[in-house]
Amino acid sequence: MAPRWIEKVTGSLEGKKRYRQYKARRDELPGSYRTGIEAVERYLMYAGAITTGEVLVQMLEDLVDLFEQSAADGTPLNAVVGQDPVEFAETFLANYSDGRWVNKERARLVAAIETAETEPAAEAPQEGRANKS
Amino acid sequence: MGKQATEMLKGTLEGIVLALLADRSAYGYEITGWLREQGFTDIAEGTVYALLVRIEQRRLVDVEKVPSAKGPPRKVYSINAEGREYLDEFWRTWSFLAERLDQLRKGEK
Numbered sequence: 001m002a003p004r005w006i007e008k009v010t011g012s013l014e015g016k017k018r019y020r021q022y023k024a025r026r027d028e029l030p031g032s033y034r035t036g037i038e039a040v041e042r043y044l045m046y047a048g049a050i051t052t053g054e055v056l057v058q059m060l061e062d063l064v065d066l067f068e069q070s071a072a073d074g075t076p077l078n079a080v081v082g083q084d085p086v087e088f089a090e091t092f093l094a095n096y097s098d099g100r101w102v103n104k105e106r107a108r109l110v111a112a113i114e115t116a117e118t119e120p121a122a123e124a125p126q127e128g129r130a131n132k133s
Numbered sequence: 134m135g136k137q138a139t140e141m142l143k144g145t146l147e148g149i150v151l152a153l154l155a156d157r158s159a160y161g162y163e164i165t166g167w168l169r170e171q172g173f174t175d176i177a178e179g180t181v182y183a184l185l186v187r188i189e190q191r192r193l194v195d196v197e198k199v200p201s202a203k204g205p206p207r208k209v210y211s212i213n214a215e216g217r218e219y220l221d222e223f224w225r226t227w228s229f230l231a232e233r234l235d236q237l238r239k240g241e242k
Contacts, residue, residue, distance in 0.1 A: 065205060066182045072204025073162060075178050082177025091143075092183040095190060 015053045022060045025068065033071045036081065037063065043089045048100060055099025063092070142173065146184055148223035151216055154194065158211040161185055185210060193219050 026037055040063065050056045070080045081088045097103060153159065153167055165181045185208075188194050193216035198206040212220070 062186055066179060068205045069161070069207070070178060072201070075162070080178045082180060083175065088177050088179045088183070091180055092186075095183060095186050 012053065015057050018057045018061065022057065022064055025064045026060075029064075029067055030071055032077045033067050036077045037067045040081065040085070040089055040092075043086070044093055047089070048093050048096065049102060050096060050099040051101045052099030055096050059093075059096045059099075062095075139175070142176070145227070146176075146180075147188065148220065148227065150181070150184060151188070151193065151212060151220045151223065154210055154212040155217065155220060158209050160207050160209055164210075188216070 026034065026041070029037060041060065044050075044059065044063070048056075048059075050059065066080065069075075070077075149168070150164055153164060159167075161182055162178070164185070165176065165178050168176050168181065185194075189196055189210070193213065194210045195213045197209045197211070199209055201207045
C-alpha cells in the first residue's frame with residue numbers, strides 16, 4: 001500500500017532493513033489495528049511529505065510501537081486515535097518536521113523576510129521603486 | 134470536552150504531563166489513565182503518546198525500556214533536570230497568564 005517512491009526515500013541499506021521490519025510488524029497487527037495503522041500511515045505519507053529516510057523510518061517505528069502496545073493492552077482503536085484522527089495524525093507528524101519537505105520552504109520564507117527587512121522601507125513608493133539602491 | 138477546552142488543553146498538556154512525572158515515573162498508558170481520572174476524558178492515547186515522543190526528543194525526560202509480558206517492551210518515563218527546569222518555566226508562565234486573565238475578568242464586572 002505504500003507508494004513506490006518510499007523505497008527510494010528510505011535510501012540506505014540500514015534504512016531499507018528497518019523499513020522492511022516495520023512492514024512486517026505492521027502486517028502482524030490484528031484486525032482493526034492493522035487497518036487503522038495503514039490508514040494513518042497513508043495520511044502521514046501524503047500530508048507529511050517527509051523526504052529524509054531516517055526521519056521517515058523513525059516515525060513509522062514510533063507509530064507501530066503505539067499500535068502494538070495498544071493491541072496488547074486491548075485499547076480500542078477509537079481510544080488510540082481519538083474522536084478526530086486527523087488531529088492525532090497532525091500532532092504525531094509534528095514530531096518529525098525535521099525531515100519534511102515543507103521545512104525548506106519555511107526556511108526560505110524566514111530568510112526572504114529577513115532580507116526584505118534590511119531593504120529600506122519605501123517612504124514614497126513611486127520613488128522607492130525608481131531608485132532601488 | 135468542547136472544542137475550546139481541547140484547544141486550550143493542547144497548549145498546556147506538556148506541562149501537565151511533566152507535572153505528573155515530577156511526582157513519579159510512569160508508563161504511557163498510566164499517564165493517559167491519570168489524565169482520564171483528572172477529567173480529561175476525551176484525550177486520545179495516541180495524542181499522549183505523540184507528546185511523550187516529543188518530550189523524549191527534546192530530552193526533558195529519561196526513558197527506560199522494560200520488558201513486558203504482553204506486547205513490545207514498555208517505556209518508563211522519568212523527568213530529568215532539564216525537564217524540571219522546563220516545568221518551572223511552565224508554572225511561571227501559567228501564573229502570569231492566570232493572573233492577567235483574572236484581572237481581565239475583574240475589569241469586566
